[in-house]
Amino acid sequence: MLKDSPMVKQITFLIVVRKVKTLGIAIAVGIVAIYLVGMLLGQNNVKENFEIVNLLSLVLLVMELPVAIFVQKILFRKVTMQNFQTTYFSAHIIPFAMIDFGALFCITTNLFVNENILYATIGLVISIAGLIFCFPKEEDFEKLKPGI
DSSP: OGGGOHHHHHHHHHHHHHHHHHHHHHHHHHHHHHHHHHHHHOOOOOOTTOHHHHHHHHHHHHHHHHHHHHHHHHHHHTOBTTTHHHHHHHHHHHHHHHHHHHHHHHHHIIIIISOOHHHHHHHHHHHHHHHHHTSOOTTHHHHOBOOO
16 A cells, blocks of 8 residues: 555655666766876877768767667656656666667777877767767656556
């Protein structure tokens, strides 16, 4: 009886939100750490006729961001009051992983493979902004469907 109470569900939802935020912050810290390591340890590594790879890695990240947001919206439609502990978590973690992949690919390509600090910095800013955009929001609980 108590398990089905709205207050218990809301507290459980807040716990799931904290886990998602903690994971999102950990991913953001990891991205920043890779960027800083690349800035500190990166060598003056510039290859001739390799700039297209730098640009493609940045374009991939920029194109991946709306896809991650779209995937999050699709996954969020499946979240109900009954299954939010697993589906709400997945609706955030999958976009986080997509953004993380694009960010790490862009940053490592632009700092370790063929140095381009500008593209790496733009990739860092875009990826952190994308992670923040995909963070859980307070109004998400009110949007949950009652479920079965």
